[in-house]
Amino acid sequence: MTEERETPASTTSKLAIVIMAAGKGTRLKSRRPKVLHEIGGKSLLSHVIAAAREIVPPEHIYAVVGHQADKVKAAVASTGIRFVEQTEQRGTGHAIQAAREAIAGFENILVLSGDAPLIQPETLSALWHFHQAQQAAMTLTSAEPADPTGYGRVIHPEQPDPPHRATAVMNALLDQPQKLGAPSFSQPHREKGGRPQPSTSLVHPQPSSPEVVAIIEQKMLSPEQLPLREVNMGLYAFRTAPLLANLGTLDTNNPHGELYLTDMAHVLHAAGERVVAFLAPDADQLLGANTIAEMMALDANLRMASARRLMAAGVTIFRPETCVIDADVEVGPDTVIEPFVQLLGSTRIGSDCKIRSYTVVENCSVGNDVVLLQSCVMADSTVADGARLGPFTRLRPGCEIGEEVHMGNFVEAKKAKLHKGAKAGHLAYLGDAEIGEGTNIGAGVITCNYDGVHKHKTLIGNDAFIGSDSTLVAPVEVGDRAYIGAGSCITKDVPAGSLAVARAHQVTKEGWADSRRAHAAPNTSPAIDPNNVGFKA
Numbered sequence: 001m002t003e004e005r006e007t008p009a010s011t012t013s014k015l016a017i018v019i020m021a022a023g024k025g026t027r028l029k030s031r032r033p034k035v036l037h038e039i040g041g042k043s044l045l046s047h048v049i050a051a052a053r054e055i056v057p058p059e060h061i062y063a064v065v066g067h068q069a070d071k072v073k074a075a076v077a078s079t080g081i082r083f084v085e086q087t088e089q090r091g092t093g094h095a096i097q098a099a100r101e102a103i104a105g106f107e108n109i110l111v112l113s114g115d116a117p118l119i120q121p122e123t124l125s126a127l128w129h130f131h132q133a134q135q136a137a138m139t140l141t142s143a144e145p146a147d148p149t150g151y152g153r154v155i156h157p158e159q160p161d162p163p164h165r166a167t168a169v170m171n172a173l174l175d176q177p178q179k180l181g182a183p184s185f186s187q188p189h190r191e192k193g194g195r196p197q198p199s200t201s202l203v204h205p206q207p208s209s210p211e212v213v214a215i216i217e218q219k220m221l222s223p224e225q226l227p228l229r230e231v232n233m234g235l236y237a238f239r240t241a242p243l244l245a246n247l248g249t250l251d252t253n254n255p256h257g258e259l260y261l262t263d264m265a266h267v268l269h270a271a272g273e274r275v276v277a278f279l280a281p282d283a284d285q286l287l288g289a290n291t292i293a294e295m296m297a298l299d300a301n302l303r304m305a306s307a308r309r310l311m312a313a314g315v316t317i318f319r320p321e322t323c324v325i326d327a328d329v330e331v332g333p334d335t336v337i338e339p340f341v342q343l344l345g346s347t348r349i350g351s352d353c354k355i356r357s358y359t360v361v362e363n364c365s366v367g368n369d370v371v372l373l374q375s376c377v378m379a380d381s382t383v384a385d386g387a388r389l390g391p392f393t394r395l396r397p398g399c400e401i402g403e404e405v406h407m408g409n410f411v412e413a414k415k416a417k418l419h420k421g422a423k424a425g426h427l428a429y430l431g432d433a434e435i436g437e438g439t440n441i442g443a444g445v446i447t448c449n450y451d452g453v454h455k456h457k458t459l460i461g462n463d464a465f466i467g468s469d470s471t472l473v474a475p476v477e478v479g480d481r482a483y484i485g486a487g488s489c490i491t492k493d494v495p496a497g498s499l500a501v502a503r504a505h506q507v508t509k510e511g512w513a514d515s516r517r518a519h520a521a522p523n524t525s526p527a528i529d530p531n532n533v534g535f536k537a
């Protein structure tokens, strides 16, 4: 917890969080706004908001929205955060300009990207404390990935200077990067720093202080700057007064013609303000997603984190890299999860359960000692202790499966309540039905719940026996201990303790088949007279 939460009265105006979420996400090639793409079962923006809410109250969080703003707002409105409209998306600097009024009343802001969903509150809190301790006007979060390509590079005072802006833009546009870093402006600084740095080297000296003079975007790097490995991760803290005083000086002299928030490092430094870098303890948390492939890498990262969390809590997960487990899923100890299982949404699973491969459980609550055999597909339902389902059991929304219920192969249920010990072993459809304790549903039983217009209920009592291949035309009730003969089509209520058979009588003609065979001509297949086959009443 931060000081912000502990003493809200004295610091309510101290810190706000701005989440930049207006961008189009051109590189995704998607019609959906980037920040509404989902990983780990939640939108990118929802993940970021969840972290931000751990630091400040929701009314101090501002999401900058623009591209399909209404859709984005509607998707996260329930979080209680505020919104700022950036009608035209002219860059990250422009996004913060759009938030001018919103942030003016706060002493400091943290700026987050809506497309970096793995961020954890501890990191935000660490950045906030570092920013205050450094008394900086701007603190950017940096990291040193093995491959820095594509990121803005952090320039410290002893490192190659930012190239002259106009030259940089010209060269980037002409795609002649070799012209960028003329020795005339990088050489003297290297001598000053006393650390000669050959331009071919891939290692740069560790910054002696966190002080930063500029951030240079990939496309504007000089050859000397290309090897720099410390990159800007897109997470910042600003003191609002110097930010607002200088925000207007950003320009669009860059290959994208955008207003870059990253240029504030240079602008503030030039204005005599302190700009520092906070080297992130866990850079993986700050990874952003600009393409679908990057997003899927983050998804794998997030699901793996969920699997690790469960394993640390005593859950056995075989081949966890094949399982898809959402962030909010809970599983009790000693439950065993086989490869290729998906546990989604708000699913809760008890202890000592076995979940076999290819089972997909979404928003379900499952008790203890439950076995879900292979390929069960279950949504929005509850399953009580000791139940055994599958393989290929389908629970559609609204099912309540009681203790020790057994549901087997290809049994589909929807809004069905099965009481303790009920059994439906094979190939059944149970829709809008209630099935009493200990009742046995035979193979192929169907509750006919839909008359083409309305849905109707089937009620079956305790310890009843529904013979195989029976159809129960709802609305209909079958009493306790009643017995339905196989193949019946039940259209009327069946009282407790009685037998109901509703099918045509069997006709048996002894010797018929043999005599027909004997009369058939040799070497020809038996002719079938359609009038002489079948039943006569």
Ligand code: UD1
Pocket (backbone or CB within 6 Å): 020, 021, 022, 023, 024, 025, 064, 086, 088, 089, 090, 091, 092, 094, 095, 113, 114, 115, 116, 150, 151, 152, 153, 215, 217, 231, 232, 233, 234, 260, 261, 262, 287, 288, 290
């Ligand atoms: C940005 C940084 C780069 C850093 C990288 C880290 C800039 C210019 N560059 O690049 O130094 O290494 O993040 O991931 O900031 N957005 C708006 N309005 C706009 C444009 C963008 O709200 O007009 C939002 C986007 O929706 C996104 C965030 O700002 O959530 C970042 O924008 P993006 O275009 O993804 O920046 P990067 O190219 O990743």
Ligand code: CA
Pocket (backbone or CB within 6 Å): 113, 115, 288, 289, 290
């Ligand atoms: Ca990005």
